[in-house]
Amino acid sequence: xxxxxxxxxxxxxxxxxxxxxxxxxxxxxxxxxxxxxxxxxxxxxxxxxxxxxxxxxxxxxxxxxxxxxxxxxxxxxxxxxxxxxxxxxxxxxxxxxxxxxxxxxxxxxxxxxxxxxxxxxxxxxxxxxxxxxxxxxxxxxxxxxxxxxxxxxxxxxxxxxxxxxxxxxxxxxxxxxxxxxxxxxxxxxxxxxxxxxxxxxxxxxxxxxxxxxxxxxxxxxxxxxxxxxxxxxxxxxxxxxxxxxxxxxxxxxxxxxxxxxxxxxxxxxxxxxxxxxxxxxxxxxxxxxxxxxxxxxxxxxxxxxxxxxxxxxxxxxxxxxxxxxxxxxxxxxxxxxxxxxxxxxxxxxxxxxxxxxxxxxxxxxxxxxxxxxxxxxxxxxxxxxxxxxxxxxx
Amino acid sequence: xxxxxxxxxxxxxxxxxxxxxxxxxxxxxxxxxxxxxxxxxxxxxxxxxxxxxxxxxxxxxxxxxxxxxxxxxxxxxxxxxxxxxxxxxxxxxxxxxxxxxxxxxxxxxxxxxxxxxxxxxxxxxxxxxxxxxxxxxxxxxxxxxxxxxxxxxxxxxxxxxxxxxxxxxxxxxxxxxxxxxxxxxxxxxxxxxxxxxxxxxxxxxxxxxxxxxxxxxxxxxxxxxxxxxxxxxxxxxxxxxxxxxxxxxxxxxxxxxxxxxxxxxxxxxxxxxxxxxxxxxxxxxxxxxxxxxxxxxxxxxxxxxxxxxxxxxxxxxxxxxxxxx
Numbered sequence: 001x002x003x004x005x006x007x008x009x010x011x012x013x014x015x016x017x018x019x020x021x022x023x024x025x026x027x028x029x030x031x032x033x034x035x036x037x038x039x040x041x042x043x044x045x046x047x048x049x050x051x052x053x054x055x056x057x058x059x060x061x062x063x064x065x066x067x068x069x070x071x072x073x074x075x076x077x078x079x080x081x082x083x084x085x086x087x088x089x090x091x092x093x094x095x096x097x098x099x100x101x102x103x104x105x106x107x108x109x110x111x112x113x114x115x116x117x118x119x120x121x122x123x124x125x126x127x128x129x130x131x132x133x134x135x136x137x138x139x140x141x142x143x144x145x146x147x148x149x150x151x152x153x154x155x156x157x158x159x160x161x162x163x164x165x166x167x168x169x170x171x172x173x174x175x176x177x178x179x180x181x182x183x184x185x186x187x188x189x190x191x192x193x194x195x196x197x198x199x200x201x202x203x204x205x206x207x208x209x210x211x212x213x214x215x216x217x218x219x220x221x222x223x224x225x226x227x228x229x230x231x232x233x234x235x236x237x238x239x240x241x242x243x244x245x246x247x248x249x250x251x252x253x254x255x256x257x258x259x260x261x262x263x264x265x266x267x268x269x270x271x272x273x274x275x276x277x278x279x280x281x282x283x284x285x286x287x288x289x290x291x292x293x294x295x296x297x298x299x300x301x302x303x304x305x306x307x308x309x310x311x312x313x314x315x316x317x318x319x320x321x322x323x324x325x326x327x328x329x330x331x332x333x334x335x336x337x338x339x340x341x342x343x344x345x346x347x348x349x350x351x352x353x354x355x356x357x358x359x360x361x362x363x364x365x366x367x368x369x370x371x372x373x374x375x376x377x378x379x380x381x382x383x384x385x386x387x388x389x390x391x392x393x394x
Numbered sequence: 395x396x397x398x399x400x401x402x403x404x405x406x407x408x409x410x411x412x413x414x415x416x417x418x419x420x421x422x423x424x425x426x427x428x429x430x431x432x433x434x435x436x437x438x439x440x441x442x443x444x445x446x447x448x449x450x451x452x453x454x455x456x457x458x459x460x461x462x463x464x465x466x467x468x469x470x471x472x473x474x475x476x477x478x479x480x481x482x483x484x485x486x487x488x489x490x491x492x493x494x495x496x497x498x499x500x501x502x503x504x505x506x507x508x509x510x511x512x513x514x515x516x517x518x519x520x521x522x523x524x525x526x527x528x529x530x531x532x533x534x535x536x537x538x539x540x541x542x543x544x545x546x547x548x549x550x551x552x553x554x555x556x557x558x559x560x561x562x563x564x565x566x567x568x569x570x571x572x573x574x575x576x577x578x579x580x581x582x583x584x585x586x587x588x589x590x591x592x593x594x595x596x597x598x599x600x601x602x603x604x605x606x607x608x609x610x611x612x613x614x615x616x617x618x619x620x621x622x623x624x625x626x627x628x629x630x631x632x633x634x635x636x637x638x639x640x641x642x643x644x645x646x647x648x649x650x651x652x653x654x655x656x657x658x659x660x661x662x663x664x665x666x667x668x669x670x671x672x673x674x675x676x677x678x679x680x681x682x683x684x685x686x687x688x689x690x691x692x693x694x695x696x697x698x699x700x701x702x703x704x705x706x707x708x709x710x711x712x713x714x715x716x717x718x719x
Binding site for chain 2 (some may be wrong): 163166170193196197359365368
């Protein structure tokens with residue numbers, strides 16, 4: 001008999017619901033707080049250089065976050081988003097990829113971006129929207145992107161990258177590339193229609209995507225228990241006919257191992273996989289947000305002890321791969337470097353007026369050119385009102 | 395040359411584009427084996443395989459998002475939205491993503507080569523969910539190009555140009571003309587320019603402007619006016635964004651009068667934009683107010699479709715009002 005419903009028919013003769021919690025998804029933990037492994041756990045294969053690069057990346061973004069949040073408070077940049085508490089989630093997953101894999105992020109994944117090689121100067125140029133910013137000063141701070149390192153430019157609307165990742169990965173498959181797409185999103189963004197659309201498209205068309213949910217407990221102020229009722233996000237994957245794995249997001253070894261395994265599987269079988277990383281957004285949603293209005297200091301204190309960097313550091317020390325004194329000196333140096341880079345970037349000029357109309361189309365359409373010409377004439381007339389561009393008009 | 399209807403011309407264009415570039419991929423609801431509900435993608439799956447011509451789940455936002463991703467990777471997705479009335483779930487992907495992809499990334503990424511094909515417009519007893527003309531929503535979105543062909547020859551050349559275009563294009567197909575419009579179409583590859591209006595008939599008294607399926611409506615009105623001794627200049631705008639203001643202005647400077655016709659409702663319709671621009675460019679040449687002949691400001695009706703549409707009689711009346719002002 002054919003199966004028009006595309007569903008397994010297991011016949012029963014007594015009416016009975018399938019329980020809403022029938023599916024139990026376990027959480028992978030490898031590394032304990034003291035740097036030792038859980039019984040029965042094995043560390044992923046990780047050479048010293050890679051491990052130290054991962055650690056350095058985590059430290060880099062933590063220091064960058066501290067410094068830039070302060071810069072925002074000082075009024076030097078307009079906006080900032082830190083990833084405090086989620087460093088292992090993004091760095092551990094990015095480290096498990098090939099450089100050819102596309103990363104499509106949401107906005108709080110500077111760890112992955114830095115791991116890919118985004119330079120301190122590039123961070124600063126974007127944050128100050130100056131003329132050296134790859135994005136030409138068009139997007140608010142933290143909307144990074146770089147073609148050279150396969151990191152798709154961030155878009156503010158939530159979840160839009162999810163079906164795009166499915167299409168991107170489908171194209172990678174069609175081109176026969178040995179590469180896939182990793183798509184980050186939060187548990188809040190998973191409520192968007194694009195989540196459903198993207199996962200279903202990827203599953204049906206067998207696109208090699210790693211859908212990577214950063215379940216960090218909050219969507220701005222809305223706690224996860226007001227966002228959905230089911231068991232996290234991972235259980236949804238099964239509904240799309242997709243494999244899933246859940247990891248402790250503060251455990252970089254678990255994140256790395258799970259992502260590596262998922263990558264191998266997805267590429268081999270041309271299938272999407274969903275990973276869910278359980279973490280806690282220790283900082284505010286953004287510099288415009290104040291968590292004291294929706295969660296307690298006690299709750300935050302509890303999670304502060306669950307520090308992904310401290311945990312990984314304990315493991316590295318146990319391996320004998322890290323020298324604490326040298327590490328501290330390095331971090332101090334990093335603070336200086338970041339401040340120096342900040343001072344340089346904030347003095348770099350803003351993009352020229354031609355970038356008001358460039359890149360809207362590959363070539364400006366006639367109406368745009370005309371609007372720019374009229375604008376230039378206007379600025380010539382009132383130069384004091386437009387100090388950024390008035391002195392640089394042709 | 396071969397005789398083709400508009401569907402055959404579109405199908406032929408897709409066939410040529412897919413043969414020319416293996417990055418061209420066609421997909422949408424029922425687009426695969428079945429060839430689309432209107433059969434525009436007929437036989438393409440057979441010819442180019444399931445990987446390059448396929449059905450998608452029923453998710454317009456998914457289709458649009460998927461297309462954005464494919465185009466960002468460098469392929470040329472030609473995504474079908476089964477009816478323009480159903481494009482709105484994809485509005486965010488098109489308006490916030492497709493349109494801004496190049497701009498927001500500083501040209502690090504782009505979705506050039508992406509074409510959304512979608513049947514639009516009335517005249518098929520489709521009521522308000524199978525008849526809409528939503529071009530004005532998209533015309534308000536910098537970064538998109540919007541093309542509307544009037545006949546098979548135009549459809550093929552403009553679709554091939556859209557696929558080759560470095561910017562994303564929404565290609566609105568007048569579904570009323572899919573089978574009704576038949577004409578001579580070259581069998582070889584050719585492109586027609588996007589952003590160039592075409593003067594179909596020279597005239598001296600009044601300029602009559604439309605696009606897509608309305609071209610044959612205005613032609614009828616123009617013939618009626620000719621019997622009254624009125625000489626009309628007829629222009630097919632062909633693309634709404636960018637639109638060829640220079641050609642229209644040159645014509646209006648000659649005739650001193652302009653009648654704009656479109657299917658979509660009057661308020662906020664693209665005729666308003668044209669009227670505003672042309673009155674500025676041609677103020678001292680205008681002999682009468684610019685006339686707009688459009689749909690009523692209601693949802694598209696079913697039983698009273700004839701009364702609602704911007705038909706040839708309403709257009710004729712507008713032409714006469716304009717010349718007799």
